[in-house]
Amino acid sequence: MPAPDLSTRAVYALCISKTASTTKARLQALEEDVVNAADQFEAAASTADLHTLGSLKTNPSDEEDRTQLKKNYTQRLTSKDHPARDVYDKLKIEVSLCPLCAHRDVETLDHQLPKSQYPLLAVVPSNLVPACRSCNTLKSDAGPKGAHDQTLHPYFDDIGKEQWLYAQVHEVVPACVSFRVVPPPSWDSVLVARVRWHFQTFDLAELYGNQAGRAMTSLRYVLKRKAPSSIPGYLQDEAEGGADEDPNSWKAAMLQALAGNAWYINGGFALE
Template identity: 35%
Template sequence: MLHIDRPVKESAREAFQLCTSTKVSKRQKDLLSGFGEPIAQAADAFDSACQASVLHTLDRTQFAPNPPDEAGTDALIDLYDRRLRSKEYPGRPLYDRIRNAPGKCPLCGVGRIKQVDHHLPKAHYPFLAVAPDNLIPICADCNFLKHDRFPTTGGEQSLHPYYDDIEDHLWLRAKLLVSSAPESDAWRVMYYVDQHPSWSDDLAGRVRFHFEVFELGTLYETQCADELVTVGTAMDEVFLAGGEVDVQAELTSWMHIRSKPRQNNWMAALYRALAENPWYCNGGFRAVAAG
């Protein structure tokens, strides 16, 4: 859910030319010779659809050889598998610049970037197999969860880190849920999407879809387990000195610190939720820290 700058400057046409610049057999050259212009056109259509958030309206037949050509499609997919990702071909530096984008995985904000994936899967949109705008840095977990999914409705569009920027809006929230039921957990932290007032319903639906597809609620809840032990221990001393009011003020201060430079991260949301919970600030932190 992080916005990042496009890691490379090459166009889809340039990436295609780079991948086919050396070690191309006559058969491959014959198969690929007519695809330069369709690839450029497909990349332009993809760019326009991303800017308008209408990827679901794209006609997939325009992103593959037409009439259907299995050999040509396989050759296009092979451009990525062997000629961009493989270390033996000149496209590898472009792949590395995308994979080595700084920071955490832009789809979850937690995982370490280890791979490059297609926003629209190459199996269904082979003309976008090496289009840089369709290639995003990603962690292994998000890549697994993404599969070969592509949107068929407006609400099935996950966020694209090059095009979608919602970081100026506070939308990630957490809530500390406390239960007195004997056969349930005494407490748990629940993360959720809180629609920003400036968002359209379409954008809110896309954010929620992204949140669910990549299982961010579960991911963030898992991340905060150790943090709750640490903060609970620290708040004990604060509580003894100034009670509930001081604990709330301390947690609010930590929330502001964790909000820099990105306000929508799981730690900032956690501290905001804890500061807003009277039970927690009035000694509940001890029970939470104890598990």
Template identity: 25%
Template sequence: MVIRLDLPHFHLSELEIVDQLVLERQNGINRLYFTSIHAEWRARMGLYVAVNGNPEAIAPWPDVSAKGVGDRFRNLYLSPGAQSVQKPILDALRRRTLTYCPACGEDGTPNTLDHYLPKDTYPEFAVSPVNLFPMCDICQGAKGTKLLSTDNERLFLHPYFDAFIDTQLVELTIDGPYNAPEAIYLTAAAGLSDASRFLIERHLRELSIPSRYYRYFSEAYLRLLRHIQRMRSKGSDICSRLEDFRDMEALKSVNAWGHIFYDGVLRDNALLDYLLNSPDLPQV
């Protein structure tokens, strides 16, 4: 479940970064090459921002697709010079401290930068800040270099540009029996447009989030049953406590895994009745 990130802001704009990268190459062996593609590189960077990085609207650049040419751009990311314009930008992006993966919402500190448009296919965006954001290893492995469906529809949400991800994207449904649920379902939240709903479904599928979330749910549900037993023995207001747990998770994001879990529990009246009143909670 994607979590919205603020756009990264640096002292140079995306276009000014391109200008500076070309300027820094003026004393090197690739001087003539970067001078010759400067205007088109700038135009492609402007297109990226204008269409919010959507690969449906940004075809790969044939002139830089050859490996030897593309490596001139990829090496800006892989081997930035100590005094280069991109080095402090990349360092700042890597220092960004998060406690969850923006691509899936799972807790944990993402330890790598992902290229939304892969640098293998779009090397010209290899050091563009708007194309780089933290991602967990599992998501990055699942995403790989995938971009578009067979119907030419983008597969992934963009944490910088998809404004609607400020709202809850996914709802959890829990199948009984409630002492040991047999299945759960993650579905796009009500009220979203068809286009947003289909995009969310592709994003969930391509990052294998439903199966990953089921493992999380299994452990979280057992902890919930244990805690319900304790709350019952203390005479606690169980619904109020569950709302507190949900609201605490929402401080991270309404699309964090914990918030999705407690929201699903609180929306299920039959489950709440079971938790509050069943005489045979399992001893877990």
């Protein structure tokens, strides 16, 4: 998804616009540091190097400065009666589906680098990603330690359209599927590690497995009403339709796995 078309300086100015004069002077003195931190963040995010920004964690060192920077988010940007709230709402409505799990509705904003560790980035627009509440909660507050443990950033990471999400059918009663990451050969080792980390951080195997379980219950009723000879073609058509829409949706991966499993097609689907 495109990065928000908002300037860090303008958003910061809006956040501090209604603060008391002593707090305002304190925050005005930090403005250049915030703008510089945003520049560093954007450069590092575009090369998957967010783990190199450790020096931002200790800046500023003054505790009250750090507290006020965090309040720019918790008491200003998110506050319903603050002029900066418009920015929060604008960022939130950029997409309706959470870009981190690609499944649940957007309910909040997630800090790509947590404000508790990186207070200078608390209201930097490119560090604020629309997210569902579950993804927001599941992400650690520690920030990345290396290249491998950076979750994908929807504004900076485009992993292309090649299929990487696959499902596997388990021939049990009732039938179920599980999901895994199978990286395309074109990905480098850092991207492979990051996608696996993202998948694990947001519990996507569990989320997609639960969704697939429900979808397969509905599918059982549909398939039971069909002539057995029509089932392979039906599942193949459904799988192709799903892949056309998004080859990396849990539904497309599930249908692909079901359409390719002889046990399921030949009656496994009906067992319960």
